[in-house]
Amino acid sequence: MSADEKCKIYVLTYSLYGHVNTLAAEIKTGIEEAGCEAVMVRCPETLPADILEKMHAPPKDESIPEVDVKDLVNADGILFGFPTRFGTLPTQMKSVLDATGGLWQSGGLVGKPAGVFISTATQGGGQETSALTFLTQLAHHGMMFVPIGYSSPLLFNNDEVHGGSPYGAGTLAGGDGSRMPSDLEKGVAKHQGSFFAGTCKALKAGRAASA
Numbered sequence: 001m002s003a004d005e006k007c008k009i010y011v012l013t014y015s016l017y018g019h020v021n022t023l024a025a026e027i028k029t030g031i032e033e034a035g036c037e038a039v040m041v042r043c044p045e046t047l048p049a050d051i052l053e054k055m056h057a058p059p060k061d062e063s064i065p066e067v068d069v070k071d072l073v074n075a076d077g078i079l080f081g082f083p084t085r086f087g088t089l090p091t092q093m094k095s096v097l098d099a100t101g102g103l104w105q106s107g108g109l110v111g112k113p114a115g116v117f118i119s120t121a122t123q124g125g126g127q128e129t130s131a132l133t134f135l136t137q138l139a140h141h142g143m144m145f146v147p148i149g150y151s152s153p154l155l156f157n158n159d160e161v162h163g164g165s166p167y168g169a170g171t172l173a174g175g176d177g178s179r180m181p182s183d184l185e186k187g188v189a190k191h192q193g194s195f196f197a198g199t200c201k202a203l204k205a206g207r208a209a210s211a
């Protein structure tokens with residue numbers, strides 16, 4: 001594969017308090033270390049300003065542009081990162097996906113690899129259900145879910161509390177949001193970036209070879 005065919009991997013996130021953004025930064029490093037380009041984009045906020053204020057939400061990270069769904073067709077793979085809401089994806093991510101009807105109609109995302117990474121407050125709060133319930137979105141677009149399985153030995157660590165699962169990287173924010181991603185969780189996130197990039201590269205090379 002020549003340099004001008006570098007894989008372009010979109011990392012589409014929603015993060016209210018920054019936990020998902022912290023994981024996304026590690027994922028970006030992993031993608032880049034694997035020789036791919038990471039395109040960082042975020043979901044537009046849907047909550048009104050007065051509610052955000054009551055939730056003590058910090059300002060958005062303006063260094064990450066809002067996603068233009070039409071651009072997703074240019075992705076060689078998409079990683080979706082979000083905080084759980086009652087065990088499933090937040091409205092902000094669903095709103096973006098609900099705006100992909102045109103892409104669905106044209107088959108614009110068919111065959112593209114996809115992965116997820118998740119932030120929950122607690123261990124039983126939705127690390128796995130949030131990923132699992134997200135799969136309907138991918139199935140309807142014909143995307144290929146790329147789980148990480150236990151490809152990182154970090155996931156076998158039972159000596160410390162941590163997020164992350166075979167479905168993807170994850171962190172536990174704590175009930176009051178005060179816990180930030182641990183080194184172990186960041187390690188899994190970086191691994192997911194490289195691992196996912198490897199899959200995207202292999203698929204792209206395979207398509208180029210059979211064209």
Ligand SMILES: Cc1cc2nc3c(=O)[nH]c(=O)nc-3n(C[C@H](O)[C@H](O)[C@H](O)COP(=O)(O)O)c2cc1C
Pocket residue numbers: 014015016017018019020021082083084085086087088119120121122123124125126173177
């Ligand atoms: C409306 C709402 C619902 C939530 N539901 C859950 C939940 O079901 N399980 C859980 O562990 N955390 C839940 N949380 C906590 C968030 O997942 C937590 O704030 C988030 O993981 C932090 O990530 P962020 O800093 O990237 O926004 C909820 C938070 C809100 C505001």
